[in-house]
Amino acid sequence: DVKVTQSSRYLVKRTGEKVFLECVQDMDHENMFWYRQDPGLGLRLIYFSYDVKMKEKGDIPEGYSVSREKKERFSLILESASTNQTSMYLCASSPQGALGNTIYFGEGSWLTVV
């Protein structure tokens, strides 16, 4: 079974802190994604990567950065957390050329910024 692991499930951080959300997948997938999900707004794409060291901005990249130094790991970084970044963050991966029926999500990271 494909496994996408988000190591931090529940975090509480203070405004201004630097926050790292880590995601690891074990299926050698080329594509990895970070979404955030908020009530009434659905899933919104923050960043994605289709290869090591490659990154593309999604719909809402402001306030975030990413790192993909190894194929299996895709990190989301909040340089200076703000309360409006309180949300559920979902990492996902898919193989190259995937049509959409082979995208797998992690269980989510619930971040609260106080």
Add this chain to the structure above:
Amino acid sequence: RKEVEQDPGPFNVPEGATVAFNCTYSNSASQSFFWYRQDCRKEPKLLMSVYSSGNEDGRFTAQLNRASQYISLLIRDSKLSDSATYLCVVNPSMGAGTALIFGKGTTLSVSS
């Protein structure tokens, strides 16, 4: 202009009812289409792919109308366990470097 639009609901139906969800997409060049299911506080999971010819999986039937840019999901004989949010998902292209586009979801609540 929203790329994938769904009626958010909620749809509240009794067990055994038939319920239909609709979704429209704006990019006529979109390549492939899916329905995902998301349970409360869980990650989305693939429910089924959607083809122009229509496809059925047990009580679930999905249909695509490319001319109208419209996708539907029909659930027959609703069960309590069908209660969830259903996400309409569109893949805009075949190339590398593209990401799926998710609708905001339609919430279904099935009651006894």
